[in-house]
Structure formats: structure tokens, C-alpha cells
Amino acid sequence: MARREIEGAWVKGWPDRKRPALVEGKDAQGRVILGKTPVMELEGLITPTDLTYIVAQLEMPDPVSPDEWSLSVEGQVERPLTINLEELQKLPGRTVRAVTECAGNDSEFFDYLKSGGAKPSRSNVGDASFTSAASTIGYVSAGEFTGVPLASVLEEAGTTSKAKSVRLEGFDRGRPDPSIQYLAAGRSDFEVRDPGVINYDKGLPMEKALHPDTILAWAHNGEYLQHVHGAPVRLIVPGWSGNWWVKWIQKIEVLDHIPPCYYQTEYFVYANAPTDPHKEMVTALGVKSIVTTPRDEDSPLLRGSHVVRGLAWSGRGAITGVEVSVDGGQTWREAHLEESHDKWLWVRWSYLWAVTAPGQYKIMARATDAAGRKQPQTGWNFQRKHFDGIVPVEVVVE
Ligand SMILES: Nc1nc2c(c(=O)[nH]1)N[C@H]1C(S)=C(S)[C@@H](COP(=O)(O)O)O[C@H]1N2
Ligand SMILES: [Mo]
Numbered sequence: 289m290a291r292r293e294i295e296g297a298w299v300k301g302w303p304d305r306k307r308p309a310l311v312e313g314k315d316a317q318g319r320v321i322l323g324k325t326p327v328m329e330l331e332g333l334i335t336p337t338d339l340t341y342i343v344a345q346l347e348m349p350d351p352v353s354p355d356e357w358s359l360s361v362e363g364q365v366e367r368p369l370t371i372n373l374e375e376l377q378k379l380p381g382r383t384v385r386a387v388t389e390c391a392g393n394d395s396e397f398f399d400y401l402k403s404g405g406a407k408p409s410r411s412n413v414g415d416a417s418f419t420s421a422a423s424t425i426g427y428v429s430a431g432e433f434t435g436v437p438l439a440s441v442l443e444e445a446g447t448t449s450k451a452k453s454v455r456l457e458g459f460d461r462g463r464p465d466p467s468i469q470y471l472a473a474g475r476s477d478f479e480v481r482d483p484g485v486i487n488y489d490k491g492l493p494m495e496k497a498l499h500p501d502t503i504l505a506w507a508h509n510g511e512y513l514q515h516v517h518g519a520p521v522r523l524i525v526p527g528w529s530g531n532w533w534v535k536w537i538q539k540i541e542v543l544d545h546i547p548p549c550y551y552q553t554e555y556f557v558y559a560n561a562p563t564d565p566h567k568e569m570v571t572a573l574g575v576k577s578i579v580t581t582p583r584d585e586d587s588p589l590l591r592g593s594h595v596v597r598g599l600a601w602s603g604r605g606a607i608t609g610v611e612v613s614v615d616g617g618q619t620w621r622e623a624h625l626e627e628s629h630d631k632w633l634w635v636r637w638s639y640l641w642a643v644t645a646p647g648q649y650k651i652m653a654r655a656t657d658a659a660g661r662k663q664p665q666t667g668w669n670f671q672r673k674h675f676d677g678i679v680p681v682e683v684v685v686e
Contacts, residue, residue: 327429346463352519358538359371359376388430395672438503496528584682597638608657
């Protein structure tokens with residue numbers, strides 16, 4: 289199998305394995321604005337920083353030096369304030385390990401499960417569908433983030449009793465491109481509201497804003513944040529989809545209402561159709577598992593013992609169980625879960641499969657979380673957000 293190849297010379301005591309790479313998309317200036325994580329190629333729980341997925345909705349801003357950066361806190365507060373990085377770092381810190389998943393990750397599987405056709409591949413081993421710009425597979429990673437709770441900064445400013453949401457604004461500016469929504473919806477026969485040139489912003493409901501694991505982070509995987517990931521400071525909202533994790537933060541505004549931000553009321557909403565008057569903002573991720581071994585591409589397998597392995601995560605905390613089926617969902621067995629110390633992180637699971645009869649097999653996995661939710665949670669919606677369906681792996685055993 290290609291992924292077992294060893295190439296090159298000896299590096300620091302070990303032969304240098306073929307290294308997985310981020311699949312990058314660039315803007316006209318050559319700046320990386322999209323990056324897809326080769327999840328199937330990775331081991332362990334933490335996605336290396338250089339392999340962490342990237343999404344910039346507007347234009348990639350110019351970097352701001354940490355020495356020149358400051359954050360203003362205003363609105364429904366007793367003491368409006370401006371805080372710089374050094375001051376932020378004097379507050380009691382917090383480190384959180386969490387999965388971050390773009391709301392649009394895996395969206396093409398909605399269509400695959402609904403209407404069949406060629407199965408999108410999660411694998412980037414020479415697979416054109418993974419590397420194509422239209423494909424949304426690979427917009428998920430997990431990392432360790434270090435910063436301070438947003439609640440601590442809000443406490444410094446003292447929120448008033450009217451506070452309903454915290455609007456976080458990035459310093460990236462641009463005019464939302466309607467073609468991104470048309471691509472997400474797979475149709476372009478509707479009107480997308482043009483908000484003009486805006487800063488990326490989100491209005492986080494107070495309860496999630498005050499959660500101690502919702503942090504303003506300056507570090508990622510043990511190093512200062514990279515520019516593409518929102519340096520000097522970004523928001524981490526464990527459990528909620530990537531679009532809440534506001535990057536390049538410059539301003540915090542406490543509001544007495546939930547603001548109609550473009551990326552909150554127009555895009556990143558659940559609805560049956562663009563004309564649906566009931567649009568619900570996307571918040572917590574569903575409950576989800578993916579099979580990383582074997583892959584369709586590994587077929588045919590020989591009779592004998594094979595490990596079925598994968599990852600599972602939830603937007604509402606810990607994964608409590610993963611079940612595996614090798615007969616297309618007729619019977620299910622409990623998989624082994626690795627003990628986890630981080631409820632917001634994904635867990636690795638495995639199931640040892642002894643197969644004695646040749647034939648065609650459909651391998652499936654489904655996860656359950658601490659909130660009692662079983663996969664899948666999210667139904668088809670026109671922007672195809674938060675896919676958490678069960679995608680079978682199909683192999684032939686000889
Ligand atoms: N300021 C700002 N924050 C942002 C975005 C953006 O375009 N601008 N994109 C959001 C989306 S849609 C996602 S999925 C995540 C991606 O974070 P990452 O690029 O660090 O993986 O950032 C979110 N935060
Ligand atoms: Mo996203």
C-alpha cells in the first residue's frame with residue numbers, strides 16, 4: 289500500500305516515511321486560503337499544525353505583529369477596555385484539546401447517501417476527488433489550544449444584565465462571494481444577500497461565551513498561532529463548528545441581542561430551501577465516526593484477521609461508545625475505545641474482525657455520545673452542513 293512506503297535517507301534515527309501533506313488552495317496573490325487535512329494518513333489524536341485544515345471565507349488579511357495587536361471590549365459592559373497580548377497573558381490560562389470541524393466538512397456524503405453514485409473518497413493517495421477544489425472532505429482536525437477563558441476577559445470588563453451575546457470581530461475584510469454558498473447548496477437559482485464589504489464576525493450566545501473551555505487562544509500545539517490560523521489571537525469554541533472559531537480577533541462587543549451576522553443568519557444555517565423562512569443557526573456538531581482502516585481502496589482483503597479502526601467525536605462532549613457492523617448494518621458489535629482524558633477531542637476506536645468467508649462486505653461504524661445521541665443527528669439541509677451520517681466502507685474478501 290502506498291501509505292506504507294518509506295522514502296529518502298535516514299532522518300534522526302528513523303527512515304523518513306512518506307510524509308502526508310496539506311492539500312492547499314491559494315488565492316490570486318498566491319496566499320493559502322484553503323487547506324485540507326489528510327486525516328486518513330495520520331496517527332494519534334493531535335493533527336500536526338502544518339497539516340491542520342485552513343478556511344478563510346473573506347480575504348486573507350495581512351499579518352498583524354503581536355506587539356502592535358490589541359483587543360477592545362465594549363458594548364454591554366461596565367468598564368470598556370483595551371487589552372494587549374502581554375496583558376491577556378497575565379490572566380489565568382487554560383489549555384483545551386479539541387476537534388475543529390468546518391460545518392461543510394464531508395458535505396458530498398449527504399448526496400451520496402441520498403442518491404448514490406460514485407462514492408467520494410476520503411483518501412488523498414492519488415485520489416482526484418479528494419484533491420479537487422469542489423470537494424469538502426478533509427476540513428477537520430484536532431489540536432491543543434492555549435489561551436485564557438473568554439469569560440475571564442468579560443469579567444474584567446463586567447458584563448451588564450442585558451448581555452445576550454458576544455460579537456467577535458476579525459480584522460479580515462472582504463465581500464462574501466455568493467458562489468461559495470452556491471457551491472455548498474449545489475444550486476445557484478436563489479438570491480444571496482450581499483452585505484457589501486464586511487469584517488468576519490459572529491455573535492456567540494452568552495451561555496457558550498461563558499463556558500470555561502471557550503478560550504481566546506494565542507498558541508496551537510505548543511507554539512504561537514500561525515497567521516493562517518488566526519494569529520495573534522483567535523477564539524476556540526469546543527464542540528461548535530469551525531465557523532464559530534473566529535480568527536484574527538480585534539474587537540469584542542457585548543450585545544443585548546443575537547446579531548444578524550452574515551455568517552450566522554445567511555450562511556451556516558439549517559433550512560430545507562433558500563426560501564425557507566425558518567433558518568436555524570448551526571451550533572454544536574452532531575455525533576460522528578469515520579472508518580480510517582480499511583478503505584475501499586484496500587480491497588481485496590485476504591481472509592483472516594483485520595483491524596477495523598477509526599475516529600469518533602461529538603459536539604456535545606465525550607464519545608461513550610462506537611459500534612461496528614461488517615454486514616451493512618444488520619448486526620452491530622461494540623468497538624474498543626481508547627481511554628480519553630479530553631471530552632472535546634476525538635477518540636480512536638478499533639474492532640478486530642476475523643473474516644473466514646470470501647465475499648463482499650459493508651463495514652460501518654456508529655458513535656454514541658455522553659448526551660445519549662446516536663449517529664446520525666443531522667438530516668439533509670440545503671447548504672449540506674454538519675454531515676454526520678454513516679458511510680459504509682465496501683471491501684471484497686478473497
Ligand atoms: N476571522 C475569521 N475567522 C474565521 C474564518 C474566517 O474566514 N475569518 N473562517 C471560519 C471557518 S468557516 C472555519 S471552518 C474556521 C477554520 O479555522 P482554521 O483555518 O484555523 O482551520 O475558522 C473560522 N474563523
Ligand atoms: Mo468552515
